[in-house]
Structures are given as C-alpha cells and as structure tokens.
Amino acid sequence: MDSETAANFVKGKQVAVVGFQKSGLDIAMECSMVNGVEHPCTVVIRTPHWNLPDFSPWGLNLGYLYLNRFSELMVHKPGEGMLLSLLATTLSPLRWAFSKYVEYYIKHKNRLDKHGMVPDHSFLNEWSSCSIAVEPEGFYNRVEEGSIKLIKRAKTLGFSKEGSDDSAAVPLYGECIHPRIPQLAIIGFSESFANLYTSEIRCRWLAELLDGKFELPSVKIMEKDIEEWDEYKKRYTYRKYYRRSCIAALHIWHHDQLCKDMGWNPKRKQPLG
Template sequence: MDFLILCIGRFSGIPNIPTFPKNKGHEVFRGKVIHSMDYSNMGSTAAAELVKGKRVIVVGYVKSALDIAAECANINGSKYPCTMIIRTKRWNISDFLAWGIPIDYLFLNRFSELFRHKPGEGLVLNLIATLLSPSLWIFSKFTESYLLKTIPMKKYEMVPEQSFFEDVSLGLVSHLPENFYDKVEEGSIILKPSKAFEFYKDGILAEGETTLMETDLVIYATGFRGDEKIKNIFFSPWFQEIVDGTDAAVHLYRECIHPHIPQMAIIGHSEGTSNLFTSELRARWLACFLDDGFVLPSRRNMEKDITEWNKCYNKYTCGSSRFYRRPSIIPT
C-alpha cells in the first residue's frame, strides 16, 4: 500500500470510566454499573426495561447524559427519579436563539472567525481580529443573559463558572431534551452538582454530602478514550509512543496527519459543533492531497504548525484542559 487512512471512530470502543481509591469504586456497589455505550447498544426496548422501576444515577451533563436522564424520567416519572451527578456545569441550551438572534450568527460562521487571531493570519487579519475580538466577550454575555432568563439555572444552582464562549469553543454546548427543566421541576430528574463521589454498597455518596444516594443502577455518560483507541491499534511500541501524545491528545497536522507518520491520516479525530461536517472537510482536504493537489511541509514545519495552533486554541479556551483536553475545531 502507499497510504493508510484510519476511520476507526473516536466515540466508541473504549469508554472513559472514572477511577477511584481502593474500596471506593463500583466494586463495592451491589447494584449495576454500565456505560452509556452499553446502554445505547441495548436498543430502546431493552434499555427501557433496564431502567423501568429502578433508581437511576447518571454521571455526566453533556449529550448522552441529558438524553439518558430524559428517557429515564419519561419511563419512571417522579416515583423513581433519575439523579444526575454533574461534575462540571455547562451552558446547555434549549434552542439556538439568543434574544431572537441565531447563536450560529454570533459564534459559528465565517465572519466570526475574523474575531480570532490565528497563526499565519497576516497584518490585515491581525488588525481586524484585534479590533473585533472584544465583541467575543460581548456576544458571550449577550447569550448568557438570554439563557439565564429563559432557563432556570439559577434556581437549581446550575450556573457554570466558565463563560458561554469558553464552552462553545470547547465544543461542549449541548441541546437540552424537550421539557428537560419541566422534568426537573416535577421531580423526575434531580440535579446534583458534585466534583467527586464514591461508591458504597447501597449507593453513592457525593463529595461534601452526608446522606447516601441509594440507587439500583449507575450509568456513566463520561465519554470515550479515543486517543487510547488509536494508540492500541498498533503492535509496535514505537508507533504507540508516537501517537500517544504528550498531554493525552494525538497531535496531528491539520487535525489529520501525524508529522512522524506522513503516510497515514486519521479522519474523525478532530472535534467540531458537528463532527460529521468536520470529518467531511478533513476528508476533502485529504483527497486533494492524495490527488497530488499539494505537498506536505517538512516534519519540522508540520510540528511548528501544530504547536502554533495549539497555542491559539489554548488562548481562546483559557487553557481549559481542566474541562476538556481538546478544542472545538470549526473548519471554514
């Protein structure tokens, strides 16, 4: 072969399971513990039977966690409420408008890209970004004011510490299921912010709490270890070390090609508001390269480009590896 393309999927295969001190993890729990991957693989009928009539705790507060909690609430109602353990509060939205203006117009379009400094932008684009960048803060506060007005986050102590702009830059803004906070209001969903928790025989104890949350089923909606999945595909320890990265992230030129393995591309590793669109544009870029449309830079220049873009990402996400290890890429 002349070239290898990995399309093995980032959001499957190896679930991200939190670790616990000895005798504080799910091994001491006599109920059932699964990952959202297992839940979705069951199919709707089997999943409904699993949660029916059970006290369920969902760990997480992004896409899968919200959907699973809403499904449990629809099935069990307030008689067996679903509790969500939320380690990081998010600016999850009920619609894509902010005071009548589509959020896409504020954050996710070609014009909004002019508000950000980027590597190799040149003098004119640098000047435009310098003049327009304060608008990012204004847009963020504008959107936050609308969300605080329309979603009862304050009432349930769910206002995030970080800005909306930071969450949207990290690709961690999710759409709330229909009538989500109505289910919270009626007691079908219980929101429990907690940075940490530990297992006991009959349930979970959240950090700073003295009352045990008794439960029958715990569902981790904590994501996947996509980087580990890529690493484990190789037999060679040398290749494993190369793709392992230095901060739990694979560093790729154009979010596609590793500088040390220029005969291999990875599609589906980069993040975006819509991962399908992101992967499609990466695939088109790769097709152009394979059709001799351009030549890759040297390894040194590719590594330099990766470093510059990582600095750019960290600048606009406030170095938020504490929330998520990769930025959201909006390919335009």
C-alpha cells in the same frame, strides 16, 4: 435495546446518571418520563455546562453569532497576520458580548442560579471545546417538578484529575497527519460543528496529496503550525477540554487552509464529488 425494553428496564428503579452532556441529559429525560416524581432520576454533575434549551436564543439563530466568517474575525487564529490579529483584539468586546448574550439567555431560561448550575467558564469556552449540547425539551421542567434531581459533586470525587496533559496530545498537521509519520492519516479525530463536511474535505485534501497535487511542507513548518493551533485551543477552549482537538470556532478558517493547499478558491469551495 429498543425504547420499550429500556423503559421496562428502568421502571420503578432508582436511577443515577453520571455526566451532564448530551447522553446524560437524554438518559435522565427518558428515566424521568418513565418513573416520574415517585422514583426521580439523579444526575451527578462534576462540571455544569452551558447546555442550550434551543439553538435560537430569543429567536436569534446561533449560526449568525458563531458559524460565519465574521464571527471568526473576532477570534485570534493560527497563522494570522498582524491585521487579523489587531482586528480580533479590536472586536474582543463584541466577542464578549455575544457570549454574555447567550449565557444570560440560558441562565434565564433554565433558572441556573436557582439550581446552582451556573458554569464557571464562558459560553465561548464551551463552544470552542465542542462540548455544547442541546438539552431535551422540558428538561428543566422535569427538574422543577422533581422527577430529575441535579446533584453537583466535588471535581475530585470519583473523577480523573482535571488539567492539561501534554502526553495525551496527538499533534496532527491539517488536523489529520502527524508531521513525523506522514504515511499515516487520521480522519475524524478533530471535531467541528460541521463534522461531516470537515471530514469530507480532509479526505479530499488527503486524496489530492496522495495524487501529487501538492506537497507537505517541512517537518519544522508543520510542527510550527501544530503549535499555533495548540496555542489557539489553550486560549479559547475550556481548560478541561482543550486537548479535545476541537476547531469549532474556526472551522471555516481551517477549511480555507485546506482549500489553499489544493489550489482551490477558499471563498467559493468546489463540490466534493
């Protein structure tokens, strides 16, 4: 459906959007542009999110806060040694400050208190869950003018029950191989904020494995590694999404582990060609 057909489809209609992430935000914005305040678009929300007005709060690119090796030193990592664990604990106040800095910016920019849309989890939880969305420009201006209405609903109304479900987990070593089914590889199941590059390096890792350049460790070691990654996700991701298999806050660390398996220098990654 092209944009003109979609606009004609919703024109003059009362539209309700269920959900408050990227697709829901985009659809609500498009509907508000077509119908204005005469037929406002209603967004039904179970869980408020730290949706970003832009990627550079007060001119400071989030990459400097969350997408570098220093930022990963502030987070406890799977397989870390005592020194890295101590460093992550020592830097926890800075980790907290980074999160609060971004939260304050979003609350101020979008007037979340006024609209009752302040999340009950931290921005770090949101980031570590791969649930960050950059909202359309002027979204909350549409809310202010009345062409978009935000309605927060109880979490049990019409939605599945929250909470972790161990049966839903897919335990994957290297985020792509089941330790007890090593003949099967799944690429792209686990998310990061560098999805294309992450999937590429996993494909190269798999090719090197199939070519005999290295061997998988024992099932016991693989399962222990999976358990450590699971503990990391439980600690940092928003409880509703920790089964999402997101490695956003540690994607460099993950890439480094794959590089070490292949015999590459993780600090100077080779081209994937």
